Amino acid sequence: MSTTIAPLAESLPLFIEQQHPSAIAVLVDNHTARHCYPLVKSLLPKHMLIRIPAGETHKHLGTCETIWAALTKANVDRHGLVLNLGGGVIGDMGGFCAATYKRGIAFAQLPTTLLSQVDASVGGKLGIDFQGLKNHIGVFQLPDAVLIDPAFLQTLPPRELRSGFAEVIKHCLIADANEWDRLRHYDLDDIDWATTVAHSVTIKEQVVAQDPTEKGLRKILNFGHTLGHAVETHFLHRPKGRLLHGEAIAAGMIMEAYIAFRKGMITDLHLEATEEYLFAVYGRVPLTERDFDPILAHTLQDKKNRAGQVRMALIDGPGRCAYDIPVSKSAMREALEYYVGN
Amino acid sequence: MSTTIAPLAESLPLFIEQQHPSAIAVLVDNHTARHCYPLVKSLLPKHMLIRIPAGETHKHLGTCETIWAALTKANVDRHGLVLNLGGGVIGDMGGFCAATYKRGIAFAQLPTTLLSQVDASVGGKLGIDFQGLKNHIGVFQLPDAVLIDPAFLQTLPPRELRSGFAEVIKHCLIADANEWDRLRHYDLDDIDWATTVAHSVTIKEQVVAQDPTEKGLRKILNFGHTLGHAVETHFLHRPKGRLLHGEAIAAGMIMEAYIAFRKGMITDLHLEATEEYLFAVYGRVPLTERDFDPILAHTLQDKKNRAGQVRMALIDGPGRCAYDIPVSKSAMREALEYYVGN
Structure with missing residues (x-):
C-alpha cells in the first residue's frame, strides 16, 4: 500500500x-x-x-x-x-x-x-x-x-471537520506528547490541515505496520473507542439526536482517560488537561442515568473483548498507551457518571 | 495452516x-x-x-x-x-x-x-x-x-463419492502423469481412499503454497472448471436434473481437453484416454444445442477472465497444465458440440 x-x-x-x-x-x-x-x-x-x-x-x-x-x-x-x-x-x-x-x-x-x-x-x-x-x-x-x-x-461542514479532529487528538494522546502539548493550545480554526493530516497519518501507519491485524499494539488506536463506540451505537438506535463518530469518541476519550486516572496510569493534571480541551472543542453529549445500561450492554460486543470481559486501550502517561487492560462494568459505570456529572 | x-x-x-x-x-x-x-x-x-x-x-x-x-x-x-x-x-x-x-x-x-x-x-x-x-x-x-x-x-452416497473423485482425476491430469496412468485403470471401487486423498491434498497444497491468491500458477487447478462451472451454473437454474459439482467438472474436463487438443497442446491419444475414462466413470451430461448459449453466457462471469475475454487452464501434455490461455467463444461452442456428439 x-x-x-x-x-x-x-x-x-x-x-x-x-x-x-x-x-x-x-x-x-x-x-x-x-x-x-x-x-x-x-x-x-x-x-x-x-x-x-x-x-x-x-x-x-x-x-x-x-x-x-x-x-x-x-x-x-x-x-x-x-x-x-x-x-x-x-x-x-x-x-x-x-x-x-x-x-x-x-x-x-x-x-x-x-x-x-x-x-x-x-x-x-x-x-x-x-x-x-x-x-x-x-x-x-x-x-x-x-x-x-x-x-x-x-x-466539509464545520461539524464534520470537528468530528474528524477527534482522531487527530487521539493520535497525539496515544503516541506524541509534544504534539499534544502544542495542539491543545490551538483552536480548530488555527489548524494547518495539510501538516496535521500528514502527522496523523504517519502515526497511524507506523502503528498499523507493526501489527496489521490487531493482535497487539494496534489496539492502542482504540483509545476512547470502547465507550465511544458504545455511545455512538446507542445514539444510532435513538430516533433523534444524531451524533457524529468523533463526537462520540471525544466523549469516550474523556471517560477512558478517567478510567486510566483511576487505575493510576495518568496524573490528575493530565486528566484535567485532556477533558478540558475535549469539552471545550466538543461540549458534552447529553446523557442521563437511563442511558448507562444500554451503553454498557453495547460494550459487550466490542471486538477487543475476550471471553465476555471488556478490555480497553488506556493512555499510560502523556503520548503513551497500553492495551488489553481489563475494565470492570462498575469502573465503566463510574466513568459514565464522571462524564455526566463533571 | x-x-x-x-x-x-x-x-x-x-x-x-x-x-x-x-x-x-x-x-x-x-x-x-x-x-x-x-x-x-x-x-x-x-x-x-x-x-x-x-x-x-x-x-x-x-x-x-x-x-x-x-x-x-x-x-x-x-x-x-x-x-x-x-x-x-x-x-x-x-x-x-x-x-x-x-x-x-x-x-x-x-x-x-x-x-x-x-x-x-x-x-x-x-x-x-x-x-x-x-x-x-x-x-x-x-x-x-x-x-x-x-x-x-x-x-457418503456412492454418487457423492464419484463426484469428489473428479477432482482427484483433475489433480493427476494437471500434475502427475504417472499417477494418471495408474489411476485410469482403476474402478472407483478399487480405490484406497486414505492414500488417494493424501496424494491429492499434497498436489493441491504444493500448488497453493506457490500462489495463494491465484495470480498465476494456482489457476491450473481450474482445469475443467471454466466450462464445468458454466454447465453446473446452467443446471442450477433448471428446475429438474440435479447435477453434482464433480459431474459438471468431468464434463468440463472433456470439453477443455478437446480445446487443448485443438490447440495442439495434447495428442489425440491423450484426449481419447482422458475422455474414455471420464465417460466411463461419469456418463454424459444430457445437453442439447439449446443449452449452448446460456452455458457460453455463464463463462463470461468466470473469475479468471480479463476484460471480457475467457481465459482457461488447459492441460499441456500428460501431468502438465498451462494457464491464462485465451479461448474464443467459437472454440468453446465447438467443444460443446464435440462433447454432445462424441
Missing part, C-alpha cells in the same frame, strides 16, 4: 497508469456525487459510477448487494479497480465490497472527510454494520492506494 | 488444546448433523451448534446472516473458533462467515465429503454464491487447520 498526500490531479492519473485496470468503478454517495466527483471525473479514463445513499444507516449488507450487483452487471473482472470517493462509510463498505467481489479486486481509498483521511482510509479495516453493531462484519485488507487530497476538507 | 489426515479422535482434541478458543461453534447442515456430528460431539468441550439447511441453493448471503446472527447472539468474541463440519458448502460459507465475523476469527475445516477433502477444504478459497453465480462473493483466507478423517467417506 502507498499513502499519498497530494492534489488528486497529480496522484490519481499516476496511480491509474501504474494499476492499468481492466475497468474502473467509482463509488460515491449523494454528497460526494455532488461535491467531490466533479473534481475527479475529468482525471479518469472511461469508468462507471456507483451511487449509494449517504450515511451510516446505509452501511449494511443490503447496500453491499447493490454494489456487488452493479459490478456484476458491468462484468467487472478480477483486474477491475474500485475507487472509494467519500468518507468512512464509503471507504469501509466500498473496500469490503471490493475485497470480497470475486474474492478480491483492487481498490483505492480517496477519502474526502477529515475523519477518513486521518483514520478510516489508513490501515485496511473494512466492513459494515450488522444488527446495529458497528463494523461487525468485515475483513482486514490494505487498499492498493490511499490518495489523500487535503483540498476536499474545504468542502 | 496445517492439514492433518487422521482420525478426528486424534487430531481434533489436540487442535482444540493448541488453539485454546474462548468459544467453539460447530457449523453443520441437516445431513452432517445426523451423520457426522455424533462422531464429533464427544470429542469437544462445551460448544454451540449452528445448523443450516443442506445444499448449494442455501449458499447465499441470507444463510450467512443466520450464521453471523447466531455467533453474535452467543457473544462469540474474536478468540472464538468455528468448526465447519460438512462438505464444500459448509466449508466455503462457514469459512467466509468466520473470516468476516468481527473482521475474522479462527476456523477449521472438518471436511466430510471426498470433494471437500481433496479440494474445497484445502487452499483457503471461501465464499458464497450471488445472483446465481458460483462463489462470486468471498475471500482468500487459509483456515487455522484442515482436519481430514477418511472415515467420513464411508457415510
Whole structure:
C-alpha cells in the first residue's frame, strides 16, 4: 500500500497508469456525487459510477448487494479497480465490497472527510454494520492506494471537520506528547490541515505496520473507542439526536482517560488537561442515568473483548498507551457518571 | 495452516488444546448433523451448534446472516473458533462467515465429503454464491487447520463419492502423469481412499503454497472448471436434473481437453484416454444445442477472465497444465458440440 498526500490531479492519473485496470468503478454517495466527483471525473479514463445513499444507516449488507450487483452487471473482472470517493462509510463498505467481489479486486481509498483521511482510509479495516453493531462484519485488507487530497476538507461542514479532529487528538494522546502539548493550545480554526493530516497519518501507519491485524499494539488506536463506540451505537438506535463518530469518541476519550486516572496510569493534571480541551472543542453529549445500561450492554460486543470481559486501550502517561487492560462494568459505570456529572 | 489426515479422535482434541478458543461453534447442515456430528460431539468441550439447511441453493448471503446472527447472539468474541463440519458448502460459507465475523476469527475445516477433502477444504478459497453465480462473493483466507478423517467417506452416497473423485482425476491430469496412468485403470471401487486423498491434498497444497491468491500458477487447478462451472451454473437454474459439482467438472474436463487438443497442446491419444475414462466413470451430461448459449453466457462471469475475454487452464501434455490461455467463444461452442456428439 502507498499513502499519498497530494492534489488528486497529480496522484490519481499516476496511480491509474501504474494499476492499468481492466475497468474502473467509482463509488460515491449523494454528497460526494455532488461535491467531490466533479473534481475527479475529468482525471479518469472511461469508468462507471456507483451511487449509494449517504450515511451510516446505509452501511449494511443490503447496500453491499447493490454494489456487488452493479459490478456484476458491468462484468467487472478480477483486474477491475474500485475507487472509494467519500468518507468512512464509503471507504469501509466500498473496500469490503471490493475485497470480497470475486474474492478480491483492487481498490483505492480517496477519502474526502477529515475523519477518513486521518483514520478510516489508513490501515485496511473494512466492513459494515450488522444488527446495529458497528463494523461487525468485515475483513482486514490494505487498499492498493490511499490518495489523500487535503483540498476536499474545504468542502466539509464545520461539524464534520470537528468530528474528524477527534482522531487527530487521539493520535497525539496515544503516541506524541509534544504534539499534544502544542495542539491543545490551538483552536480548530488555527489548524494547518495539510501538516496535521500528514502527522496523523504517519502515526497511524507506523502503528498499523507493526501489527496489521490487531493482535497487539494496534489496539492502542482504540483509545476512547470502547465507550465511544458504545455511545455512538446507542445514539444510532435513538430516533433523534444524531451524533457524529468523533463526537462520540471525544466523549469516550474523556471517560477512558478517567478510567486510566483511576487505575493510576495518568496524573490528575493530565486528566484535567485532556477533558478540558475535549469539552471545550466538543461540549458534552447529553446523557442521563437511563442511558448507562444500554451503553454498557453495547460494550459487550466490542471486538477487543475476550471471553465476555471488556478490555480497553488506556493512555499510560502523556503520548503513551497500553492495551488489553481489563475494565470492570462498575469502573465503566463510574466513568459514565464522571462524564455526566463533571 | 496445517492439514492433518487422521482420525478426528486424534487430531481434533489436540487442535482444540493448541488453539485454546474462548468459544467453539460447530457449523453443520441437516445431513452432517445426523451423520457426522455424533462422531464429533464427544470429542469437544462445551460448544454451540449452528445448523443450516443442506445444499448449494442455501449458499447465499441470507444463510450467512443466520450464521453471523447466531455467533453474535452467543457473544462469540474474536478468540472464538468455528468448526465447519460438512462438505464444500459448509466449508466455503462457514469459512467466509468466520473470516468476516468481527473482521475474522479462527476456523477449521472438518471436511466430510471426498470433494471437500481433496479440494474445497484445502487452499483457503471461501465464499458464497450471488445472483446465481458460483462463489462470486468471498475471500482468500487459509483456515487455522484442515482436519481430514477418511472415515467420513464411508457415510457418503456412492454418487457423492464419484463426484469428489473428479477432482482427484483433475489433480493427476494437471500434475502427475504417472499417477494418471495408474489411476485410469482403476474402478472407483478399487480405490484406497486414505492414500488417494493424501496424494491429492499434497498436489493441491504444493500448488497453493506457490500462489495463494491465484495470480498465476494456482489457476491450473481450474482445469475443467471454466466450462464445468458454466454447465453446473446452467443446471442450477433448471428446475429438474440435479447435477453434482464433480459431474459438471468431468464434463468440463472433456470439453477443455478437446480445446487443448485443438490447440495442439495434447495428442489425440491423450484426449481419447482422458475422455474414455471420464465417460466411463461419469456418463454424459444430457445437453442439447439449446443449452449452448446460456452455458457460453455463464463463462463470461468466470473469475479468471480479463476484460471480457475467457481465459482457461488447459492441460499441456500428460501431468502438465498451462494457464491464462485465451479461448474464443467459437472454440468453446465447438467443444460443446464435440462433447454432445462424441
